[in-house]
Amino acid sequence: MNYVRELLKGNTDSLLLCLISRHPTYGYQIVKELEKRSNGYFQFKEGTLYPALHRLERAHLIEGKWQTLSNGQQRRYYYITERGRQVLATRLATWQDFSTAVSAVIQPEII
Amino acid sequence: MVNSISYYLNRFKASLKIDRTIRDGVAEELYTHLQDKSRELEKKGLSKEEAARIAIQSLGSPELIAQQIYETHAQGSWKEAFFSALPHFLVALLFASYYWQNVVCLSMILTLTVSIAIYGWHQGKPIWLFPWLGYYLMPVVVTGILLLNLPQGWGWIAALIYIPMALFAFIYIMRQTARRDWLYASLMLAPMPVIFGWFLTLGTGNEFLASDIWMARLQTKAPWIVISFIALAAATIGFIRLKPRRYKIISLSIPPLVILLLITLASRVNIDFWGCLILLFSLFAFATPVWIEARAQR
Numbered sequence: 092m093n094y095v096r097e098l099l100k101g102n103t104d105s106l107l108l109c110l111i112s113r114h115p116t117y118g119y120q121i122v123k124e125l126e127k128r129s130n131g132y133f134q135f136k137e138g139t140l141y142p143a144l145h146r147l148e149r150a151h152l153i154e155g156k157w158q159t160l161s162n163g164q165q166r167r168y169y170y171i172t173e174r175g176r177q178v179l180a181t182r183l184a185t186w187q188d189f190s191t192a193v194s195a196v197i198q199p200e201i202i
Numbered sequence: 203m204v205n206s207i208s209y210y211l212n213r214f215k216a217s218l219k220i221d222r223t224i225r226d227g228v229a230e231e232l233y234t235h236l237q238d239k240s241r242e243l244e245k246k247g248l249s250k251e252e253a254a255r256i257a258i259q260s261l262g263s264p265e266l267i268a269q270q271i272y273e274t275h276a277q278g279s280w281k282e283a284f285f286s287a288l289p290h291f292l293v294a295l296l297f298a299s300y301y302w303q304n305v306v307c308l309s310m311i312l313t314l315t316v317s318i319a320i321y322g323w324h325q326g327k328p329i330w331l332f333p334w335l336g337y338y339l340m341p342v343v344v345t346g347i348l349l350l351n352l353p354q355g356w357g358w359i360a361a362l363i364y365i366p367m368a369l370f371a372f373i374y375i376m377r378q379t380a381r382r383d384w385l386y387a388s389l390m391l392a393p394m395p396v397i398f399g400w401f402l403t404l405g406t407g408n409e410f411l412a413s414d415i416w417m418a419r420l421q422t423k424a425p426w427i428v429i430s431f432i433a434l435a436a437a438t439i440g441f442i443r444l445k446p447r448r449y450k451i452i453s454l455s456i457p458p459l460v461i462l463l464l465i466t467l468a469s470r471v472n473i474d475f476w477g478c479l480i481l482l483f484s485l486f487a488f489a490t491p492v493w494i495e496a497r498a499q500r
Contacts, residue, residue, distance in 0.1 A: 117234070118231055118234075118235050119234070119235045119238040119239060136262060137235070137239075137260045137261050137262065138260075138261045138262030138263070138266060138267045139262075139267075139270065141228060141231060141232065141235075141267060141271065142267065142270035142271050142273075142274055145228070145271055145274045145275065146274045149274055149275070157227075164234065164237075165230060165234065166234055167227070167230070167231050167234075
């Protein structure tokens, strides 16, 4: 379990960037989306989400904008920036290479 | 539900010492998150109280979130760090180049400091402002010291009129600064004990009026003055760049106190009653915010 947590911690930024790049979204929706897309595998600690979002915003990878809903409630939607898209593309490429290399090493040998 | 969520958000806000607009924004985000989650749990059949309790539990400790948000926002950029340390570097440069004797140069630096401090104050008090603000306060305090050296009788009269006015200005700026963060008040006042340390060890009372003695001493001590202000600049850069609050406190509190101790030990000058009082006041003003913060953290 700790290993999964460490893996998730190391890839939080990429996962968040990936979700936000699909469509502008807000904190609670991100948690739900992450859980849904991973079939419940990623149980994101909700409290750690906001510091991560603010860290990405400080790095100019995403941008938060307040929006007023029809019921008058305020929500902060996050949008990916151009710089965020570039960083995401690099990270995804690195992840693909890494994943391919790990799979190649750990797959059983064919005799 | 409202009570437990409000209590949670108040705990969060009390633990987060950053710009008020950012703090309130994050609190609002947490509030909508808690509302969304509670609403969803209520739809599943839970009572309002139970739903709010679980939503709060899922978010986790408000103090921990506050600490992580603080670490995200508290680290200034290298540009901010350099600009914050710039007034200390300017003072060091002034003494390194011996331009401190040049009235035009001194006036230019003073005007620059005051202008930048006023500009920063009206630009939402960015983090780089506070060291500049510390120097902005210096002329106010130095005028007070000069007034004490007026001929017998006049000093007291001037002090009685001047001290309440100066204290009012001083406390007003301190309060405005501390409202943002207690540590910024200490950052602002960090040069004060060092400047007073040098000021008082170079000569007191009549010696100050006999400016030749004072100037000669200043001349010989100039390299050490330069070093002490470079050390202050380094401490300021450390304060701006470090993320955890406790490291910020260490980086801010230790250098000025060590510098002051070294100045006092090295100069071997007997400081008179007024000198001791001023020095103690500056130390008290500098250390109180850090002490309050350390107590709050415990």
